[in-house]
Amino acid sequence: PNLIVGIYRNYDCEFGCTNLYEDLIKFMSQTATANSDELTQLQLLAGEGILAVMDSIAKRFCTDRLSKQDSELNNENTENSKSDVPSEEAKLRKTREEKKRLRMAAQSFSEFGKDSFPYLQKIHVLCKPLTAKSVASFLRYTPQLDKTVAGEYLGSRKPFAIEVLKEFVNTFQFTGLTMDKALRLFLESFVLRGDAQQILRILELFAARLFLQSPGPMLDDASCYVLVSAVIMLNTDAHNHQVKVKMTLADFRKILRGTNKETDFPAQFIEDIYISITTNEIKILPDDLRTIVHEGSGVDSRYWVKLLRRSRRTGLFKTSAPPAHGHQMFGLLWDSAIHILCFHLKTSDHPKMLQRIEEGFHTFARICSVYDLKAIFNNLLISLSNILCDLLEECSMDPNGFEPIVAFGRSERVQRVTSLLFVLTIGYGEAHILDAWTNIVHSLLWLKYLELLPTDTFEMDDFLDSMGHPLPSLRFSLAPEIPVGSLDSTLTYTLTALKSLWTGSNETDETRSIDSTHEEEEIYKSRAFDCIAACKIQRIFEFSRHFQPRSLTYLVRTLILISSNRSHTSLTSSGFNETVLNEEAAIFCLERLTDIVERNMNRLEVIWPLIKKHFEDIISNPQFSHPTYYTERAVVNLLRISVMLLLCEKDDVAKDIMSFLALLLQLGDSILQVLGDRITAGLTILLKTDTRCFKTSADWNVILSLLQRFTHQPKATFCAFQAVEFIVNSRANVCNFLPCLHALVSFIGDRSNVQLTRASRVLELLLKLHSSLSSIQINQDSSQAEFDQKQSYNPEYEVLVSELWDRSIQTFCQICRDSRYDVRKYALDCLQRALLAMPDIQIRSPNSWKKCFESNLIPLLTDLHQIETERLSKDPNPPKPVPFSASNRSSSPPNSSSVQNPPEDLRLRISALLFQTFLHNVHLLVELDHFHIFWLKFIGSLERYMKYTGEKRSQLLSTHFSESLKNVLLVLQSSGIFLKASKQSGQDLWALTWTVIGSFRPDLRKELQESDLLRPSYSRPSQPQSEPTEKVAESSNGNSKGSLAGLKEDPSLFKHSSIGESAILLPNSSGESLQGDVDMNPTNENQRVS
Known part of the structure; x- marks a missing residue:
């Protein structure tokens, strides 16, 4: 690993060096890409080279020991950043950016000359406003600059160019150099061209600088200028093949006689210069040594001189590098690595090669995890998911006629890709997966479509009836029955047979190299299910509680997009295959959404706005107006989430439970008629779980209004009434008193076919609700002491109880007008008990009794x-x-059989109740004004x-x-x-x-x-x-x-x-x-x- 790191550290991170590592990666990437179906040894070797470089990065920067060091280094960098000291990574990034910027600047100047100066200012190579010193520094120190263009600019007669030339000459340090060495250094920095006047101006400035820093035997700058000119003439004469008669040493001395301030230069000094120039030509060579190689003829021998001269200045080959180097190295590699890994995963059949590729995927993922390269890791998973989807699609249309599950079990490649995808997803998904969730879920939908997902693992929760039995589902009642042996069940085999007839041969026998028996197919099926079970796909959703918020949000958005069950246009444009986009897929994603909500209750605020908006869109969708299996599951999941919200400790989420439940009020009667048993079962569970979130009458109105809508639904009436009965018996309070009254009245109804037993139970509940006024509390969470204080000393409490008492009496009077005699009779009994047999309810207000008579009893x-x-x-x-x-x-x-004697006259009953109530309360009525x-x-x-x-x-x-x-x-x-x-x-x-x-x-x-x-x-x-x-x-x-x-x-x-x-x-x-x-x-x- 140190060699690769050293190459990058010493070449790609140095200004004057070529990007050797980058060039090496580009070369291997281009070579490893196959131009045909057949792979050559060179291509395999190049691919192995890419993997080897990736392994080097992982071993050098991604081990546990180094990760600890990296963490310490990051801490140091954090401290440095606080103290305004740039970190090692920042330095490296700056060096790389500067080197890239200078390359761009050199290319632009070489192409456009001085016209490139505005662009160079834009990329911050030249300063604003433009100065001669900055241009001189650019021409002097920028590598790979075209020296001909530089010479042309330096020889320009324009005043600014002359100023640049002066600053350019001043960048040289000639101290300690001989005259010929100084001249070589100066002339190798640009190409000296132009007319004689331009050349003389340049040489004059050089001579002045040389005499100032290294005068040697020269007595003045004019003598230096004459000597430089003579040396230029000698260099041209000695190395120009067109010159037949060469200048001798004597000729050279003769030229310079008396030019050193009217004296001669030392003989040995002149001789040394003559020998140096004649034996070693002053020649302008490019800095980029890649240009010295000539195609077909190797390296030009004339360039070896410079190469050898540069090789004498050797530097230390550094192999130590901070973690930032690994990040930058991988940044140049990852794109090619993904392409090579996926290409060989799809085409290679050699087990060792596939094993090596699989190791490469894990190495790639580990590097992404260490450097937190989310976008790159997502690109890897997207490519891998696309491969799996293609393979699963092939299994669904197996050319040999096998069932998809059998085809999956027969293919080691698809099993390897499946295992690889979900191992990487589970291993690194909690922090790094973002937009790749779309492709991963697409793969899951393919597995579900092929019936490869274990049903016990992804079983759907549902409500039970009062006997504990599962409620019947629309999945089976609405699904058309396909008889065994129908066209849909044997489509593949029928098409194969037709193809055999058209071609005149039995292609099924030809394509199946082995006559697979039933036992063999069972083995393949078992192998397929074992592969899926080993992937432990359910952990994706079980571990969602550990996902980072951003990753969790991406997953939720993907599931919402699919579970909306709307047009597939947006999904197909995202790469989804329309084959897998059906109602089952939408339900599968909807169930997973609920699972995620259940496992993220401690941070539900992260995804709750998305979940709430999604269910609002589902309910408001016009397609939701008819009962379907999707409708059933949407309602069940809405209720499941509502129950979960009761236990949510996040106030900003719990406050939305009533508006969330209120979505059920938008359901049409056709849906309520079919799904009433499920809705009432869910509401019953919700009420028995916790009712602390029901804090106002409006809150209770939501759930009781829902229960009221099932009074005429035979399947749901009993369960709905039990729910109301539960509220009256154990949850009665000031907030739900009136909603309970309205709900109970609706269960009596005005239809003759309503059972009298139910009416009597309703009246008994109304009487129990009425009796609760003696102990009802304004706040069900208040203590008994607080309640006693409110009841004894709070006049507002008495007014409130009086109003509720009046509404209760009004309800009894309303039922006393029922068209059924037995209901009227029993309602009168309950009314008398409410008025006369409940001494604990003390209505002290004369106006309340006055209103009772005038608005209730007398009209009754x-x-x-x-x-x-x-x-x-x-x-x-x-x-x-x-x-x-x-x-x-x-x-x-x-009840229907209780009346054996002729019915009595209820007018006598109500008159007796009227007078008796009056006498019992006349001591209060007399206080009326x-x-x-x-x-x-x-x-x-x-x-x-x-x-x-x-x-x-x-x-x-x-x-x-x-x-x-x-x-x-x-x-x-x-x-x-x-x-x-x-x-x-x-x-x-x-x-x-x-x-x-x-x-x-x-x-x-x-x-x-x-x-x-x-x-x-x-x-x-x-x-x-x-x-x-x-x-x-x-x-x-x-x-x-x-x-x-x-x-x-x-x-x-x-x-x-x-x-x-x-x-x-x-x-x-x-x-x-x-x-x-x-x-x-x-x-x-x-x-x-x-």
């Missing part, structure tokens, strides 16, 4: 009266009243139900409402509520009440008076306070029809009312209970209201 009474009237009009037999109270209400859910207006509207709304129309059911309903209203009047009067409300409003509420009642039941007051419970006189009685109770008891023993005594005789009427048979327990404003059988007389005259 009106609507239910109409619904029941229409139903009862079809039933000629009136029902027997059924008791309805908190103690004997029906608690069993409705305009209670008197509310009360009058309340009794006014009862008018239509208390009128008797002559029909038996109407009589029963009218009697029920009348007796209930009597009880309410007795309680309000006995508890002093009328008196309190009259003081608040400034109006006689008692009188106003009877005015309203008298408009539709004028006899009601008379009935109360006849029962002796309502006295017309307001004088305080002399009896004890308990007398009214005794009077009530006495009246109860009478037979006054329509009085409370009458109600005693018909207990069933009380059972329909919200008041018990003997007493009414009503909480007053102080929390105490008021007894129903109380003194109806005012306590004093001031309390009397006429």
